[in-house]
Amino acid sequence: xxxxxxxxxxxxxxxxxxxxxxxxxxxxxLGDAALSCGALLTYAVSRTPVTVVTFFxxxxxxxxxxxxxxxxxxxxxxxxxxxxxxxxxxxxxxxxPLGITCVHAxxxxxxxxxxxxxxxxxxxxxxxPFYLAHVTxxxxxxxxxxxxxxxxxIIHGVAGSGSNLVLAPLGVGGHVDRILVRTAAQRSGAPVxxxxxxxxxxxxxxxxxxxxxxxxxETRWPLPEPAEAKADLIRTYGSLTGQRxxxxxxxxxxxxxxxxxxxxxxxxxxxxx
Numbered sequence: 001x002x003x004x005x006x007x008x009x010x011x012x013x014x015x016x017x018x019x020x021x022x023x024x025x026x027x028x029x030l031g032d033a034a035l036s037c038g039a040l041l042t043y044a045v046s047r048t049p050v051t052v053v054t055f056f057x058x059x060x061x062x063x064x065x066x067x068x069x070x071x072x073x074x075x076x077x078x079x080x081x082x083x084x085x086x087x088x089x090x091x092x093x094x095x096x097p098l099g100i101t102c103v104h105a106x107x108x109x110x111x112x113x114x115x116x117x118x119x120x121x122x123x124x125x126x127x128x129p130f131y132l133a134h135v136t137x138x139x140x141x142x143x144x145x146x147x148x149x150x151x152x153x154i155i156h157g158v159a160g161s162g163s164n165l166v167l168a169p170l171g172v173g174g175h176v177d178r179i180l181v182r183t184a185a186q187r188s189g190a191p192v193x194x195x196x197x198x199x200x201x202x203x204x205x206x207x208x209x210x211x212x213x214x215x216x217x218e219t220r221w222p223l224p225e226p227a228e229a230k231a232d233l234i235r236t237y238g239s240l241t242g243q244r245x246x247x248x249x250x251x252x253x254x255x256x257x258x259x260x261x262x263x264x265x266x267x268x269x270x271x272x273x
Contacts, residue, residue, distance in 0.1 A: 011219055013040070013193065013257055016165050022049040024159050025195075026168045026185055028177040029109065030054050030087045031237050034094060034230075035198040037167060037255050040221050041100060042229035050100045053158055054091065055151055056177050057104040059084045060112030065126040067135070068111045075239060080112055087239050094236040105154050107147065110135050110177050115143045128176065138174030138206055140183060151184035159190040166192045170258060172200030172207045182210075193259035216258035 017023060023044045027033040033041060033052045044050050059080020064072065068080070077083035088104055095102045113127040127143045128134035140148060159166045168185035171178040178197055185192045194216065196207075211218075234240060 011221070012259060013165065013219055013221070014043075017044045017047050020048045021163055021165045023051070023165045023167065025050070025052045026155065026166065026181050027052055027054045028169055028175070028181045029056055030084075030091045030104075031240050032169070032197070034233050034237060035240065036169070037195045037221070037257075038230035038233045039227065039255050040167075040195075040257075041095075042098065042233060043221075045099050051103060051158065052095055052100055053103040053105060053154065055105045055154065055181055056107050056109040057084060057088055057091075058106055058108050058112075060108050060114060064112065065128075067128075068126075071111055084109075090237055090239060094233060098233070103158065105151075107150060110175070113144075113147070135176055136174045137176065138171070138179055140176065140179060144176070144180060148180055148184055151180055152188050155185055155188040155190060159188070164190070166190050167195050167257070168192050169197050170194040170207050170210065172197040172204045174204070174206060191260075193257055196256035196258070198255075211258050214260075216260065219257045219259065221255035221257065 017040075023041075025033045025037060025041065027036075033054070041050055041052070060068070062079065064080070072078070072080065072083060075083050075086075077086070091104070092102050110128050114125045115127050127141065155166075166185065168182050169178040171182045175197075182194065194211075200207075210216075
């Protein structure tokens with residue numbers, strides 16, 4: 001097991017927020033920002049501008065693969081369009097009343113993605129036909145090369161200039177959408193810190209290796225003050241009341257972030273070093 005550096009004496013992220021550095025949270029899926037860093041969001045929004053950019057906010061067209069059909073049955077939706085409209089609406093209803101800017105990028109979630117025509121080497125057109133075998137593989141496949149470019153361009157658009165605190169998913173659990181956003185953020189040129197994804201496994205060797213490889217320092221966001229506000233935020237997401245919420249463990253446990261050893265806020269875009 002790799003050792004993780006910790007910094008529990010000084011919360012560098014809180015220091016940046018208190019100085020008014022705008023916060024941009026990069027969320028793979030609707031509701032991810034609330035589950036993974038809702039306490040930080042509810043603290044930050046009264047002190048600085050906060051934007052949540054959610055990337056994979058659309059389903060696909062029928063016919064659906066087996067895992068996609070199982071998901072739609074679980075949420076009680078007859079089609080993906082209906083399910084994702086409901087989820088986008090509840091995301092806005094949760095975040096915007098708090099003063100958080102809510103951006104939906106309109107990309108297709110992994111369960112519903114289709115293989116580009118030039119890469120469709122068989123009758124099966126789903127990029128990820130099975131959830132456990134493919135969606136959580138932790139790998140970016142050739143069929144997602146264009147998606148990776150799209151995600152990186154969106155990050156450039158929202159965080160490419162000015163001084164921002166950009167938070168990206170660590171990729172716990174290996175969900176390909178989390179890995180896509182993390183990789184695009186890392187390659188975007190923007191200074192990035194990472195949040196530990198919720199829900200996620202208690203221990204993820206691949207995520208730990210990423211932290212170790214990049215010499216990141218762990219910071220735990222202090223709860224007890226924002227715990228009630230985060231709990232209220234999560235309750236506004238009706239889609240989080242089932243299996244996804246039950247697998248999240250304690251939704252108001254301390255939030256965990258990983259950043260460069262010496263974060264510095266400056267007037268330039270390269271403030272994180």
